[in-house]
Amino acid sequence: MTIYRFFIDQSMVRDDLILLSGDPGKHARVVRLRPGEIFQAVTPGLLYSAKVESTSPQGLVGRVVSAVPIEPPDFEVHLFAGMIKASKMDLVVEKTTELGVASVTPVICSRSVPNPDESGWERKVSRWRRIALSAAEQSRRTSLPEIRYPLSFDELTKGESAPIPEGKVILAWEGLSGTPSDLGKIVAGERRVSVLVGPEGGFSDFEVEAALSRGFIPVSLGPHLLPAETACIMAVGLVVFLLHSSAPGS
Amino acid sequence: MTIYRFFIDQSMVRDDLILLSGDPGKHARVVRLRPGEIFQAVTPGLLYSAKVESTSPQGLVGRVVSAVPIEPPDFEVHLFAGMIKASKMDLVVEKTTELGVASVTPVICSRSVPNPDESGWERKVSRWRRIALSAAEQSRRTSLPEIRYPLSFDELTKGESAPIPEGKVILAWEGLSGTPSDLGKIVAGERRVSVLVGPEGGFSDFEVEAALSRGFIPVSLGPHLLPAETACIMAVGLVVFLLHSSAPGS
Numbered sequence: 469m470t471i472y473r474f475f476i477d478q479s480m481v482r483d484d485l486i487l488l489s490g491d492p493g494k495h496a497r498v499v500r501l502r503p504g505e506i507f508q509a510v511t512p513g514l515l516y517s518a519k520v521e522s523t524s525p526q527g528l529v530g531r532v533v534s535a536v537p538i539e540p541p542d543f544e545v546h547l548f549a550g551m552i553k554a555s556k557m558d559l560v561v562e563k564t565t566e567l568g569v570a571s572v573t574p575v576i577c578s579r580s581v582p583n584p585d586e587s588g589w590e591r592k593v594s595r596w597r598r599i600a601l602s603a604a605e606q607s608r609r610t611s612l613p614e615i616r617y618p619l620s621f622d623e624l625t626k627g628e629s630a631p632i633p634e635g636k637v638i639l640a641w642e643g644l645s646g647t648p649s650d651l652g653k654i655v656a657g658e659r660r661v662s663v664l665v666g667p668e669g670g671f672s673d674f675e676v677e678a679a680l681s682r683g684f685i686p687v688s689l690g691p692h693l694l695p696a697e698t699a700c701i702m703a704v705g706l707v708v709f710l711l712h713s714s715a716p717g718s
Numbered sequence: 719m720t721i722y723r724f725f726i727d728q729s730m731v732r733d734d735l736i737l738l739s740g741d742p743g744k745h746a747r748v749v750r751l752r753p754g755e756i757f758q759a760v761t762p763g764l765l766y767s768a769k770v771e772s773t774s775p776q777g778l779v780g781r782v783v784s785a786v787p788i789e790p791p792d793f794e795v796h797l798f799a800g801m802i803k804a805s806k807m808d809l810v811v812e813k814t815t816e817l818g819v820a821s822v823t824p825v826i827c828s829r830s831v832p833n834p835d836e837s838g839w840e841r842k843v844s845r846w847r848r849i850a851l852s853a854a855e856q857s858r859r860t861s862l863p864e865i866r867y868p869l870s871f872d873e874l875t876k877g878e879s880a881p882i883p884e885g886k887v888i889l890a891w892e893g894l895s896g897t898p899s900d901l902g903k904i905v906a907g908e909r910r911v912s913v914l915v916g917p918e919g920g921f922s923d924f925e926v927e928a929a930l931s932r933g934f935i936p937v938s939l940g941p942h943l944l945p946a947e948t949a950c951i952m953a954v955g956l957v958v959f960l961l962h963s964s965a966p967g968s
Contacts (some may be wrong), residue, residue, distance in 0.1 A: 690959045
């Protein structure tokens with residue numbers, strides 16, 4: 469049986485009661501949680517198990533059975549994704565959330581699809597946050613990825629967005645596609661890695677030069693040229709896998 | 719400018735002319751290839767470049783400019799995917815084709831979604847073959863992945879389908895999820911690797927036992943529990959990446 473997990477605000481916990489309302493309350497109604505059933509609730513820092521006491525049209529009230537501190541992650545992988553068609557970005561947000569990404573930031577590159585106006589971004593970012601929330605609940609994460617407003621390629625490479633990008637910065641560069649990759653050695657032992665992936669059509673020569681002169685490390689993701697959204701998913705999945713496999717004690 | 723690539727039958731090549739008709743002919747009309755433009759055509763073994771001579775409602779005639787033998791791949795990765803919802807299988811076929819998969823075989827497991835009747839399979843497999851063809855053309859592969867009719871888990875593990883699964887067989891087992899993975903060491907230097915991934919909900923205990931007793935090697939795909947379709951994509955992408963990185967000369 470599936471035990472449902474909800475991301476909630478700490479304000480929803482009062483002593484040993486959890487009051488699910490708003491979006492998590494709606495979600496609990498959709499999945500038809502009934503009195504006596506167990507669910508999980510995640511706040512920044514605590515993972516609760518609770519038993520449903522009563523339901524209402526607004527949500528439900530649960531009694532805390534246990535509360536376990538959430539360990540900080542061993543490592544963080546941040547994705548900077550050259551902006552592509554919004555529907556493909558939906559897939560990138562969903563899949564990289566499942567894979568454990570710490571943050572996703574769309575990046576406006578010279579070959580990116582045209583930007584919507586500012587209200588367009590607000591709608592898009594809200595949508596990606598809902599997708600990330602749902603993917604995080606379903607894949608039983610203990611934290612939500614941060615979905616950020618877009619940055620321009622210049623902001624990112626000129627240091628105007630510091631401390632973003634975080635940690636060691638990897639440039640997934642299709643110019644290296646087909647050459648064996650030393651990505652494993654490059655990320656071994658790191659605690660924070662950012663990966664920058666180009667839009668459909670790749671980075672311009674000028675962008676590659678700017679990224680390299682900023683110290684970003686070019687890597688190949690494998691033998692094949694990949695569509696942008698597949699490259700984003702693989703970049704995050706590969707770095708998570710390689711960091712996990714090289715973690716102390718493994 | 720994009721140079722379009724078409725997978726064709728050798729029978730479409732006559733001396734130094736290529737006659738695109740049928741599906742590739744339709745595709746050439748859709749992308750509006752014009753006389754004088756260059757396109758590529760792939761047969762099993764040869765990669766042609768050709769220049770459009772004339773177009774017709776059925777397709778076009780091109781004159782061969784060059785024909786280059788296609789090298790056999792350095793390695794093959796075969797996917798055996800516990801059957802999941804057909805729409806999710808669509809994504810698996812598209813993404814693993816982009817990543818270079820050699821074949822995709824749906825596997826009927828005890829927790830798979832119910833099977834369609836036989837005519838249902840015919841429609842589904844045809845659909846997946848069209849998706850694979852389109853993904854292979856767009857990602858500029860030099861070979862098509864084989865999309866096979868489903869096998870039952872028993873056929874696969876009892877050896878009734880020999881020589882399938884090919885080469886060393888990896889079992890992506892969520893029971894190991896979270897433990898560091900030695901997948902890199904396990905596949906290093908192999909030329910043919912098959913990966914077996916469970917359906918939504920995973921393999922049953924009985925199935926895991928049967929797979930292990932058949933010598934399939936259990937591995938973890940990383941620290942997180944992944945939805946079945948994400949696990950399929952990552953399993954293929956990881957093994958391709960690791961084989962490529964461990965190839966002789968790298």
